Amino acid sequence: MIKNKKMNNTFTQTVGALLLALASSTPGIAWSASAASATVPNAQLIRQGEYLARAGDCIACHTAGTKGQPFAGGLGMETPIGKVYSTNITPDKKAGIGDWSFADFDKLMRTGVTKHGYTVYPAMPYPSYSRLSEADMQALYAYFMHGVKADPTPNKAADIPWPLSMRFPLTIWRWAFAPTPQPYKTPATGDAQLLRGAYLVQGLGHCGACHTARGVGMQEKSLTDAGNTTFLAGGGVIDGWSVPSLRNEHGGGLARWSAAEIAEFLKTGRNSHTASFGAMNDVVAHSMQHMTDGDLAAMAKYLKSLPPSNPATPAFVADDKLGKQLFSGIVSSTGAQLYLDRCAGCHRSDGKGYDKAFPALAGNAVLQTNDPTSAINIVLSGGAVPATRTAPSALTMAPYADIFNDEQTAQVVTFIQTSWGNRGTPVTAAQVAKVRKVSVPVAASQTEATFAAGRHGTFPPMARKPHLKDAPQK
Ligand code: HEC
């Protein structure tokens, strides 16, 4: 069920194979003396850069949790070969990127090759950022040089044992899998709103880093929608949460959502279909809630334009019979009984929940596929909707890990996966046991504090150890 495990192994094997196949060499360090431009760009350009940095969610990865200085790096990310730390990207000349020229910055953002000549770990989503327009790259650079406070925190070396720590296999990875950067051209024709949406989703938003499946070398199977239906058709599992399809499809996709509902979800972390959880909380809190309504509408319109990858999957058809039975106390299974006792207070016996407070479970995309990972995990770990500027209440669901054993969890999750017309598959105790191993109860207070501080990290696509000290550990 945890597909990520498999991918991680594949990645290790691939890197290992590359190591065996190739002679060793450390990349030459070429220090360039060119410094950031001496003239300060106008305030408008810096503000535009700040907005773009939000769209790219740079802060989530380049800040060490709630205590770290913004953009000073040091957030540890677990990868299959060891821990990688994000770097200091403040304009400090020694610790950060203060002495990087625009050309240095542009090259890193488009090709992953640093000023010092080596390729960064693909944790940095440069294959997506390579799609930025020249003008936007200039604005981003202006912001990092002049809008961010310089911080002297030195970079941490990755905890990756030799020989996997050698960076040259990453150059091979880049040759094999990363696309050749193409200078962005505004298409001459087409719906301007749709093009804007595609630009943000495929580029800065790097939605595909999580929502597109990965191939053998950990590369995203597609970076745009051109000529394929794998783009945004669902990724693997990140931190115990499965990443759903964002295509206009049934069975886990966005077919039942209107464009307005997609925009509402991105802005507030909730809508009448669902509430955000897992890594998506970070995306909403740090990045999407700060986008303009116009940009959110454009992204939503673009997502609605993506044809289904699985056109044969039938639509959800609501079945009200069961809700009525439950309401009048007719209980047909242990799962139904557990649901009535523990869940119906918030999600209601008809599974319709309370709009924008307690998400509906009937018809919920989380419960329409054969991958129950998220459904199991939210019952074990609980959840908290991210508090956002326009929807500040961080409503929570308590963790049931200590209340239900694996069998009971399986029964209640089977019940919600298969009731009210839901098309999810039944769940076994063995599946629950697997998810329990990676489950980390979501403490409401901690989540609120985290989002109040406005930053905390994510790392697609490999699992990340919880780095919040006060998260209760199992
Ligand atoms: C998903 C996590 C993630 C996101 C999002 C992210 N980065 Fe990175 N970035 C990293 C990691 C990890 C590294 C270091 C990789 C390594 O050491 O090989 C890195 C490296 C860099 C570097 C190279 C710095 C150096 O000193 O070598 C720059 C510059 C950079 N990122 C800029 C950005 C900008 C600008 C954004 C937002 C538009 C951004 N990053 C978003 C993870 C991320």
Ligand code: HEC
């Ligand atoms: C760091 C990984 C990550 C990134 C990057 C990411 N997402 Fe997500 N997303 C998730 C996870 C995990 C979920 C499942 C949890 C949930 O539904 O809230 C999710 C869920 C969603 C959902 C809800 C789907 C449903 O059926 O309930 C939408 C819509 C969404 N993401 C849109 C986006 C968009 C648009 C972007 C790019 C701007 C994006 N995501 C980037 C991890 C990510």
Ligand code: HEC
């Ligand atoms: C106190 C009210 C409350 C109770 C009781 C409760 N939940 Fe929840 N539930 C929520 C809230 C709030 C969320 C959104 C959490 C988030 O976004 O992280 C949620 C989310 C979910 C989700 C994910 C749906 C989505 O789209 O976000 C599932 C599945 C779920 N609950 C199942 C259950 C089950 C099964 C039970 C009983 C064992 C239960 N809940 C009990 C409040 C509750």
